[in-house]
Amino acid sequence: MRAYDFAPLYRATVGFDRVADLMDRVLTSEVNTTYPPYNIEKTNDDAYRISVAVAGFSEADLSVEQRENALIVAAKKADEGEDKTYLHRGIATRAFEKRFHLADHVRVTGASHADGMLHIDLVREVPEALKPRTIAISKGSEPKAIEA
Structure with missing residues (x-):
């Protein structure tokens, strides 16, 4: 069976380590x-x-x-x-x-x-926090300055 190296995937992405781990587990599982x-x-x-x-x-x-x-x-x-x-x-x-x-x-x-x-x-x-939500767009006024 071929061995795949996922190291480049870990270096080039952030937050996808679980996907790479899952693929690694599926591809290397010898017991099917x-x-x-x-x-x-x-x-x-x-x-x-x-x-x-x-x-x-x-x-x-x-x-x-x-x-x-x-x-x-x-x-x-x-x-x-x-x-x-x-x-x-x-x-x-x-x-x-x-x-x-x-x-x-x-x-x-x-x-x-x-x-x-x-x-x-x-x-x-x-x-609910992860569902998409629509942001209302207001009309008109100038942008407000943010105080430091």
């Missing part, structure tokens, strides 16, 4: 797990849904946690105590931990488990 399969869909302009296939896991086996800008979905099957003999085992119920990096101001609004799918709803809420 596909288990469990998941979908990410945009349900509205500022709303999203992550759906994770969790066949074989009950609600008690699953955990969903948001820490700062990370969403962590984990599952661990409780020991059943029985030794079963499988002729074919195609349903994976191994423990997993899946991490999703969330943008600023994205928060989890809820999670539901139905029909072997875990659905996690997210919404982006931009604070």
Whole structure:
């Protein structure tokens, strides 16, 4: 795999270090797990849904946690105590931990488990202070001097 050097990006920009760190993390991640399969869909302009296939896991086996800008979905099957003999085992119920990096101001609004799918709803809420605002332009008078 190619290694990319983001040092010129750090030298030429201010405040974009998180973007460079994210790109560096994505490009250098050697472990690209596909288990469990998941979908990410945009349900509205500022709303999203992550759906994770969790066949074989009950609600008690699953955990969903948001820490700062990370969403962590984990599952661990409780020991059943029985030794079963499988002729074919195609349903994976191994423990997993899946991490999703969330943008600023994205928060989890809820999670539901139905029909072997875990659905996690997210919404982006931009604070009023960061939203664009219109500045009124006054007519007429001369500029006022600012006192020192």
